[in-house]
Amino acid sequence: MRNPKFCLILAVILAAVVNGFSSVINPYYYDILITIGINVILAVSLNLVIGYTGQFSLGHAGFMAVGAYFSAWMTGRYGVLFGESAPATGAIYVLALILGGLAAAFAGLLVGSPSLRLRGDYLAIVTLGFSEIIKGVIQNAEPLGAQRGLGGIVQHTNFFWTFFGVALAVYGVLTLVHSTYGSGFLAVRDDEIAAEAMGINTTKYKVLAFVIGAFFAGLAGGLYAHFKQFIHPEGFNFLKSVDIVVMVILGGMGSTAGVCLAAALLTILPEVLRMLSDVPWLPEPARHLADNRMILYSLLLIVLMLNRPQGLFGRLRFGAGKP
Amino acid sequence: MSLLELQNASMQFGGLRCVCGLSFSLGDNELVGLIGPNGAGKTTVFNMVTGVYPPTSGTVMFEGVKVSGQRPYRITGRGIARTFQNIRLFGSLSVFDNVRTACNMHLRHGISHALLRGRGYREEEKTIRAQVGELLEIFGLLEHRDRPAKSLPYGDQRRLEIVRALATRPKLLLLDEPAAGMNATEKNDLMRLIRFTREKFGLSILLVEHDMKIVMEICERILVLEYGRKIAEGSPREIREHPDVIAAYLGQEVA
Numbered sequence: 001m002r003n004p005k006f007c008l009i010l011a012v013i014l015a016a017v018v019n020g021f022s023s024v025i026n027p028y029y030y031d032i033l034i035t036i037g038i039n040v041i042l043a044v045s046l047n048l049v050i051g052y053t054g055q056f057s058l059g060h061a062g063f064m065a066v067g068a069y070f071s072a073w074m075t076g077r078y079g080v081l082f083g084e085s086a087p088a089t090g091a092i093y094v095l096a097l098i099l100g101g102l103a104a105a106f107a108g109l110l111v112g113s114p115s116l117r118l119r120g121d122y123l124a125i126v127t128l129g130f131s132e133i134i135k136g137v138i139q140n141a142e143p144l145g146a147q148r149g150l151g152g153i154v155q156h157t158n159f160f161w162t163f164f165g166v167a168l169a170v171y172g173v174l175t176l177v178h179s180t181y182g183s184g185f186l187a188v189r190d191d192e193i194a195a196e197a198m199g200i201n202t203t204k205y206k207v208l209a210f211v212i213g214a215f216f217a218g219l220a221g222g223l224y225a226h227f228k229q230f231i232h233p234e235g236f237n238f239l240k241s242v243d244i245v246v247m248v249i250l251g252g253m254g255s256t257a258g259v260c261l262a263a264a265l266l267t268i269l270p271e272v273l274r275m276l277s278d279v280p281w282l283p284e285p286a287r288h289l290a291d292n293r294m295i296l297y298s299l300l301l302i303v304l305m306l307n308r309p310q311g312l313f314g315r316l317r318f319g320a321g322k323p
Numbered sequence: 324m325s326l327l328e329l330q331n332a333s334m335q336f337g338g339l340r341c342v343c344g345l346s347f348s349l350g351d352n353e354l355v356g357l358i359g360p361n362g363a364g365k366t367t368v369f370n371m372v373t374g375v376y377p378p379t380s381g382t383v384m385f386e387g388v389k390v391s392g393q394r395p396y397r398i399t400g401r402g403i404a405r406t407f408q409n410i411r412l413f414g415s416l417s418v419f420d421n422v423r424t425a426c427n428m429h430l431r432h433g434i435s436h437a438l439l440r441g442r443g444y445r446e447e448e449k450t451i452r453a454q455v456g457e458l459l460e461i462f463g464l465l466e467h468r469d470r471p472a473k474s475l476p477y478g479d480q481r482r483l484e485i486v487r488a489l490a491t492r493p494k495l496l497l498l499d500e501p502a503a504g505m506n507a508t509e510k511n512d513l514m515r516l517i518r519f520t521r522e523k524f525g526l527s528i529l530l531v532e533h534d535m536k537i538v539m540e541i542c543e544r545i546l547v548l549e550y551g552r553k554i555a556e557g558s559p560r561e562i563r564e565h566p567d568v569i570a571a572y573l574g575q576e577v578a
Binding site for chain 2: 004005172175176179180181182183184186187189190191193194195196197198199200201202208254
């Protein structure tokens with residue numbers, strides 16, 4: 001990462017160019033590509049909290065839900081505020097994404113400030129509880145569709161916006177953790193008492209990691225809502241949070257490159273497994289692997305933890321050079 | 324005005340009185356030793372001064388300002404840095420990043436600069452890089468700069484802790500048993516290092532140490548604690564001959 005700003009601009013241009021060809025991509029593969037992008041944003045942002053700052057959070061899907069519902073509600077209500085032309089609705093969409101992210105960040109601040117006195121398992125349980133509360137509130141909020149889910153969302157998310165978000169998340173996390181300012185995150189992870197003794201306000205850094213992580217989760221939620229066009233509270237349940245945690249652990253905590261790769265792999269894996277059910281000569285249990293993929297995930301994690309506890313990429317980083 | 328002043332400071336955990344009504348002061352550029360038998364409360368004094376626990380009664384003044392009750396990072400910001408008895412480096416970070424982290428508190432720019440990476444940011448990072456490099460060079464750790472801190476040999480880890488503490492630009496440095504686990508050669512190097520640090524950076528040092536040879540040789544003044552109380556204070560010679568100190572360490576003669 002010699003010049004991170006250059007890389008960011010390059011990535012955005014690349015996203016725009018690929019976006020130009022989106023009509024020739026098979027819609028099924030296109031769907032997978034966008035899902036990979038959204039999952040990468042989620043995993044990279046959670047990696048800031050778990051991998052770089054060492055705070056175990058199980059509530060990432062909750063923050064995603066805040067962003068998804070807020071932005072979907074906003075485009076649903078104010079989508080045609082500036083008229084029905086494409087640029088006007090597009091502007092509202094982008095604004096909704098940002099505000100959705102900020103709403104999630106605010107939720108992150110709310111849950112972060114009181115609960116960051118807790119460590120490890122206790123923090124995980126509080127964040128899990130918080131995301132269940134968010135789900136519960138949505139399930140009972142009539143304007144958000146309650147148990148029926150929220151439908152009729154206009155599809156705005158395309159390849160460009162998704163990978164613009166990916167570029168922003170990767171850029172944001174990497175520039176932070178490589179700067180002297182961001183070294184505070186890593187210090188909190190390695191030794192909180194020593195960090196405090198070196199003049200680092202550990203509370204500030206923990207809350208900051210939560211807020212930034214929640215912001216990108218909210219952004220990912222907004223992208224998701226405006227791609228799938230229908231969101232349901234059950235889509236943001238505990239299992240979704242676990243999915244993201246698995247991506248972070250598989251990729252290697254604190255390795256952004258590894259986490260990106262793991263997010264992509266774990267998005268493709270269920271699709272590959274689904275294809276297995278169409279292969280006639282396979283034995284019966286193998287064909288149903290897609291439905292039982294959680295078994296495969298746990299197996300994968302066990303094998304990985306035994307052989308590569310540092311994650312897929314280990315200490316190899318983006319912009320390496322360092323061992 | 325003295326640099327550090329403890330006024331009747333006490334620390335009590337439930338029924339256990341670790342430090343009891345301790346008063347002492349420390350001037351500019353002084354090198355003072357704090358000794359006492361195991362469990363006398365030496366590390367507790369450090370934790371009180373650095374804010375890990377606020378004293379249950381009494382006050383800690385630093386440069387005439389009351390610091391007791393403030394968060395540790397604020398106290399470090401005022402100019403008190405410390406090392407730890409059981410090494411507490413940022414194990415997974417490189418030697419360089421360990422020291423760089425301690426420069427964090429002196430940053431003039433905030434998060435927006437780290438994200439936008441403008442000219443101000445690049446210049447500041449360059450200055451920090453140079454400062455860290457210089458410190459590592461002085462203490463002979465520059466060749467290890469990219470190694471993870473936990474992979475260093477024990478003596479180097481202790482040295483790195485001192486370097487890291489110095490990077491916060493302290494006026495007072497608290498060293499908690501820096502010679503623990505060192506062999507004779509390493510101890511000699513350490514003594515030279517402590518003297519050198521004090522002269523080069525013009526700071527005061529408060530040293531907790533079990534190795535009497537080191538304490539007697541480099542400290543100008545020694546405080547002796549026993550069961551949380553100060554039982555003696557004076558020059559190494561006075562301490563060596565002080566009857567209470569001899570009693571504390573060797574036990575009293577039964578007549």
